[in-house]
Amino acid sequence: MSKMKQDQAGMTLIVKTITRLTVGLILLYGIYIVLHGHLTPGGGFPGGVIIALSFIHLMLAFGKETALKKLDQIRASLFESAGAIMFLSIASLGFVGGYFFLNFIGKGRPFNLFSAGTIPLCNIAICLKVGAGLFLIFVTLVVLSKMEER
Amino acid sequence: MIELHLLLLFMIVAAIIAVEVKDLISSVVAVGAVGLGLSLIFLILKAPDLAITQLVVEILCLIILIRATIKRDLPLIKSGRWHFNTFSTLLFIIIFLTLAYVSLKDLPAFGYPILRVAANYLKEGFIATGAANLVSSVVLDFRAYDTLGEATVLFTAVMGVLVVMRRIGRKHE
Amino acid sequence: MSTYFLCLILFCVGLYCLLRKRNLIKIIIGIAIVEYAVNLFFILVGYRMHGRAPILHREQEVLNMVDPLVQALVLTAIVIGLATTALLIAIAIRIYDKYGTFDITKINKLKG
Known part of the structure; x- marks a missing residue:
């Protein structure tokens, strides 16, 4: 794809400039929501959706090539499988102490970032799974049906 | 809880607009209004986790729905005459609401x-x-x-x- | 009591759309409205009068919390609802590509 055609993809200059400023902040906010899921409102589900929305924002503003260069479909499906395997292996590691889904790590000091045992790790796994899954759904709905119109 | 009733009425009006309007994109936007009102209700009912999740999910759902309706060459839909279906649907809804009103007395009172x-x-x-x-x-x-x-x-x-x-x-x- | 009934009216608006309308996108919108009403009903059942959000604070005794169990159930239901809505839209787009219409009464008359 030539340089000129890439400039034409996506929306106008105003939208692109604003997107360049805000997309990093949206991603950072999603990561904050995931990591503090056991202390403040939030958790893996909304954090994953916010992270997926930051990539979708990039795709809507710059066209699909720029976003797919950052995270393409194969890597997104790999992230989703990694989230599922991580969640299941955390659950299976509970057999060390007794039963499935045992909270086997020490609780730590309450109200700190590193506390509550396996719950932050589970939050990260859920975030990977939800974010990659929803991004994959959006890419499939937009890209595959748009290719057909040409 | 007057604000709860006002938001519920707002959601019902937005839902009726979403159901009855002819233009598909206006309908999708009205359904977005229903979802955002639901997010505010979650905040009033002391569920901040759900408020964040509903807000974010609603935006993504709206983007996907607009993607499905845009560029399809049918901005106006014809509903057609379908009297028997309308009559039976309304009858069923009236029966349902009557029975629900009777059985709601068995639930615990709101707030307790x-x-x-x-x-x-x-x-x-x-x-x-x-x-x-x-x-x-x-x-x-x-x-x-x-x-x-x-x-x-x-x-x-x-x-x-x-x-x-x-x-x-x-x-x- | 009146709150429960208003929530049920919202449910019935979605049900009317689901049963009466012939456009596939309208049917998906009806399913979405029904889903919102059911989620709202769960939360209304779990609300406690003058309650507080189920999040503890440092050096502060929090009594009188609302029910965390229904919030956990609805939290998973919202994300599942988004995924199923996306699946329905994918099926609707494929039907449009094949038959050229969203009208469910015309779909069985045309041959792909």
């Missing part, structure tokens, strides 16, 4: 729940898991099997979308 299971979580949740957010401790510790089932459903939905939309093996149209 029973809390038989949840009292245990409220008492022991912080000591057993060490998480300050009790919703998070219920989702990922006490009831983690629910989350596992949710992950399975999400995986199945993603696979279903990929299978339905793929182009490999499809006949040339």
Whole structure:
């Protein structure tokens, strides 16, 4: 794809400039929501959706090539499988102490970032799974049906 | 709780607009108004986790719905005459609302729940898991099997979308 | 009591759309409205009068919390609802590609 055609993809200059400023902040906010899921409102589900929305924002503003260069479909499906395997292996590691889904790590000091045992790790796994899954759904709905119109 | 009633009336009006308007894109935008009102109600009913999740999910749902309706060359839809269907639907809804009004008296009054299971979580949740957010401790510790089932459903939905939309093996149209 | 009934009216608006309308996108919108009403009903049942959010604070005794169990159930239901809505839209787009219409009464008359 030539340089000129890439400039034409996506929306106008105003939208692109604003997107360049805000997309990093949206991603950072999603990561904050995931990591503090056991202390403040939030958790893996909304954090994953916010992270997926930051990539979708990039795709809507710059066209699909720029976003797919950052995270393409194969890597997104790999992230989703990694989230599922991580969640299941955390659950299976509970057999060390007794039963499935045992909270086997020490609780730590309450109200700190590193506390509550396996719950932050589970939050990260859920975030990977939800974010990659929803991004994959959006890419499939937009890209595959748009290719057909040409 | 006057603000709760006002928001519920707003949601009902927005839902009726979404159902009855002819233009598909206006209908999708009205459904977005219903979802954002639901997010505000979650905030009033002291569920901040759900408010964040509903807000974000509503935006993504709106983007996907607009993607489905845009560029399809049918901005106005014809409803047609369908008298028997309308009559039977309205009759069923009236019967349903009457029976629901009778049976709602058996529910606990609004604002005074029973809390038989949840009292245990409220008492022991912080000591057993060490998480300050009790919703998070219920989702990922006490009831983690629910989350596992949710992950399975999400995986199945993603696979279903990929299978339905793929182009490999499809006949040339 | 009146709150429960308003929530049920919202449910019935979605049900009317689901049963009466012939456009596939309208049917998906009806399913979405029904889903919102059911989620709202769960939360209304679990609300406690003058309650507080189920999040503990440092050096502060929080009594009188609302029910965290229904919030956990609805939290998973919202994300599942988004995924199923996306699956329905994918099926609707494929039907449009094949038959050229969203009208469910015309779909069985045309041959792909």
